[in-house]
Amino acid sequence: xxxxxxxxxxxxxxxxxxxxxxxxxxxxxxxxxxxxxxxxxxxxxxxxxxxxxxxxxxxxxxxxxxxxxxxxxxxxxxxxxxxxxxxxxxxxxxxxxxxxxxxxxxxxxxxxxxxxxxxxxxxxxxxxxxxxxxxxxxxxxxxxxxxxxxxxxxxxxxxxxxxxxxxxxxxxxxxxxxxxxxxxxxxxxxxxxxxxxxxxxxxxxxxxxxxxxxxxxxxxxxxxxxxxxxxxxxxxxxxxxxxxxxxxxxxxxxxxxxxxxxxxxxx
Ligand code: AMP
Ligand code: MG
Numbered sequence: 001x002x003x004x005x006x007x008x009x010x011x012x013x014x015x016x017x018x019x020x021x022x023x024x025x026x027x028x029x030x031x032x033x034x035x036x037x038x039x040x041x042x043x044x045x046x047x048x049x050x051x052x053x054x055x056x057x058x059x060x061x062x063x064x065x066x067x068x069x070x071x072x073x074x075x076x077x078x079x080x081x082x083x084x085x086x087x088x089x090x091x092x093x094x095x096x097x098x099x100x101x102x103x104x105x106x107x108x109x110x111x112x113x114x115x116x117x118x119x120x121x122x123x124x125x126x127x128x129x130x131x132x133x134x135x136x137x138x139x140x141x142x143x144x145x146x147x148x149x150x151x152x153x154x155x156x157x158x159x160x161x162x163x164x165x166x167x168x169x170x171x172x173x174x175x176x177x178x179x180x181x182x183x184x185x186x187x188x189x190x191x192x193x194x195x196x197x198x199x200x201x202x203x204x205x206x207x208x209x210x211x212x213x214x215x216x217x218x219x220x221x222x223x224x225x226x227x228x229x230x231x232x233x234x235x236x237x238x239x240x241x242x243x244x245x246x247x248x249x250x251x252x253x254x255x256x257x258x259x260x261x262x263x264x265x266x267x
Contacts, residue, residue: 001242004225006218012211014226019171021228025237032233039240040080046244047085047117049252054115056250057161060243061120063129063213064168065206066196067178069229070121073168076236077243078119087112090121103127103145104152111156124149125213133205146216157221164246165222166239167210168229172203 001024006012025032050056062070078086089110098106104124112118128149132142153163170178179200182192199206218224225242229235 001225001238001245004227004238004242006214006224006226008219008223010215010218012214012218012226014169014207014211014214017169017226017228019169019174019228020230022231022234025234029231029233032231032237036076036233036236036240037080039237039244040077042244043078043240043247044081044085046247046252047081049254050117050247050250051085051115052254053252054255055160056252057112057114057156058117058247059112059120059156059161059163060118061123061125061163061165062168063123063125063166063210064229065170065175065203066199067175067182068168068170069232069235070168072232073166073229073235073239074119074121076232077240086117086119088119088121091123091126104148108152112161114160124152125217128213129206129209130199132209133199133202146212149217150219150222153217153219153222162246162250163222164242165218165224166227166242167214167224168235169226170229172200174230175200175203 003024022028022032025035050058062073064070074088091107094103094106107120107124110118110120128142128145131137132139157163179192179196182188214224214226225238227235227238
């Protein structure tokens with residue numbers, strides 16, 4: 001999965017990343033789905049270890065254009081997981097109260113504690129994405145935020161948080177199909193917002209904003225992965241594999257039980 005990790009300092013051009021790539025799973029969708037089942041089971045074990053150990057913290061950041069599959073990925077990758085094991089924090093348009101404070105204020109409150117695994121469904125990156133594309137704050141404000149974000153994530157990393165960040169990469173044609181599917185399906189229509197079309201018109205501006213995010217904020221302590229996301233099954237496999245590799249890298253172990261449990265008799 002290293003091929004999808006953005007090396008620190010690399011100048012990213014999204015044109016170099018094929019959103020339809022499925023090259024690491026030779027057997028295609030069938031093999032991919034079988035692999036996901038195994039990876040999900042392993043994730044569940046690792047999450048249990050993480051919780052039991054009560055030391056490490058895991059933060060996963062999910063970003064992507066509308067319809068890129070943020071919600072779908074969460075649903076599929078974690079569907080066999082203990083619901084007590086993960087917490088999802090979704091970031092929407094900030095409230096007035098939040099806007100009266102610095103942009104990281106609301107985010108900091110949602111970070112994982114010891115033994116926790118937290119997923120950010122959207123994140124502080126919106127403050128250099130939608131906020132930049134829609135001129136919500138002046139450039140001189142948002143351009144400082146890349147450093148501020150790196151420092152913030154460094155603080156989290158230094159205090160025991162492992163951070164992985166996923167950009168779900170779809171192309172413009174794929175988005176068209178998915179938006180159309182939302183319009184056509186009465187059970188999905190509620191998700192359709194006319195405002196999404198406005199964002200679609202600014203596709204190139206968003207891609208440029210994402211390129212800056214990937215180029216400026218992929219660090220040793222909080223790497224970005226560009227996940228090929230046109231094929232949903234492949235997107236799920238990449239995310240699950242990166243998480244399994246990351247958690248396995250922590251060398252998690254169950255804590256020692258109390259002494260002399262062998263002699264315990266339960267009446
Ligand atoms: P959804 O994820 O589809 O439920 O939509 C959430 C909306 O909130 C998206 O349109 C985001 O762009 C928007 N949003 C999230 N964070 C921010 C932010 N910091 N500033 C402005 N808009 C935001
Ligand atoms: Mg939306």
